[in-house]
Each structure stands twice: as structure tokens, then as C-alpha cells.
Amino acid sequence: MRADIERILIDEEIIEKRLDRMAEEIGRDFPQGNLLAIILLKGALVFAADLLRRVPRQLELECLNVSSYHGGLESSGTVKFLDRSFPEVRGRHVLLLDDILDTGRTLHAVAERLRAEGAQAVHTCVLLAKDRPRDQEVAADYTGFVIGDEFVVGYGLDYRGRYRNLPYVGVLTREAIEREPGA
Numbered sequence: 001m002r003a004d005i006e007r008i009l010i011d012e013e014i015i016e017k018r019l020d021r022m023a024e025e026i027g028r029d030f031p032q033g034n035l036l037a038i039i040l041l042k043g044a045l046v047f048a049a050d051l052l053r054r055v056p057r058q059l060e061l062e063c064l065n066v067s068s069y070h071g072g073l074e075s076s077g078t079v080k081f082l083d084r085s086f087p088e089v090r091g092r093h094v095l096l097l098d099d100i101l102d103t104g105r106t107l108h109a110v111a112e113r114l115r116a117e118g119a120q121a122v123h124t125c126v127l128l129a130k131d132r133p134r135d136q137e138v139a140a141d142y143t144g145f146v147i148g149d150e151f152v153v154g155y156g157l158d159y160r161g162r163y164r165n166l167p168y169v170g171v172l173t174r175e176a177i178e179r180e181p182g183a
């Protein structure tokens, strides 16, 4: 797996230090209330697990499975809600967690849905934000790292379903991108 990585963009140690700071900030911003953290599967799973364990306050947890990339390099343009049910969010302060803000479609679509379902406030938190124009006007309230407009994997992010369990964020080799699936 390491052989498929051309370059490590953000290593484990740097991620850990940044998560300490983000968790502190979130703890300060939400001293009390009814915070509900919602993790967007599958990409945000690793990030959220590491971040939320550091947040020094009570919160509740829900997951939403949404998809727009279908494992490839480019957004399909539509955000699909894959769950049969939707969590009860009426009147809640939601902290929405995702791994990466790219075109902005995912965060925008989910935040809209949460508001439509009656959430009192929607706060957004991403590990990575690409430095690029967004298709949807959306900015995260908490951002771990701003990165260039390149395709990255690891720490939850996939290519064709793989590389999510890498402990760092990295850039794939051209060869790994072009390899046939399953090879």
C-alpha cells in the first residue's frame, strides 16, 4: 500500500497535533447544550473517531451514509443519502463532520437537509478543505488543513474503496491511479 503513495502530504504526528487544537476549540465553543455530532460515512469515520475522543464535553453521536464520488476521482454531481432512516435532529445543535470539503456539494446538501429536518443550528467541521472555487457556497466552521487541488487518499479517504486505513494523508502514484481495479 505504501508503494502506491507518491508523497505523504500530512503525516500522523501533524494530524494528531492539529486534532488536539481543533478539539480544544470545539470544547470551548460548545461549553454546554445539546450537541449532536453527525459523522458522514464513510470518509469521515477515521477523522471523527480521533477528533471526538479528544473533545472534552458531552455529546451524542449519529452517522449518515452519503455518497457522491462512488470511489472515483470526480464528483458525480449528486449527493445520495444511502440510509433508510434519518436521525432525529429537531431543535438540535449539530456538529457535522466530514473528511474533505471539495466541490462543497456534500456538505451543502447535508446541511440543507439537516435544516429542513428542523436542526436549530448546523456547524461544520472538516479535516481537509481544498483550496479551489466551490460549486456550492459553503465554508466549514472548523478546518484542519487547507490543501491544494489534488486528489488525496488515506486517513479515511479512498480511491476505489481502498487506502482509507492509511494513517496519513497522501498522494497516489499515477500508476496506482491507472491500475485496473482489483489488480
Ligand code: PRP
Residues within 6 Å of the ligand: 040, 041, 042, 043, 044, 066, 067, 068, 069, 070, 071, 075, 098, 099, 100, 101, 102, 103, 104, 105, 106, 107, 157, 158
Ligand atoms: C467524499 C468525501 C466527502 C465528499 C467531498 O465522499 O468523503 O464526503 O466526497 O466532496 P464534495 O465537497 O465534492 O462533495 P464520497 O462521496 O467519496 O463517499 P465516501 O465518504 O463514502 O468516500
Ligand code: MG
Residues within 6 Å of the ligand: 040, 041, 042, 043, 044, 066, 067, 098, 099, 106
Ligand atoms: Mg464522504
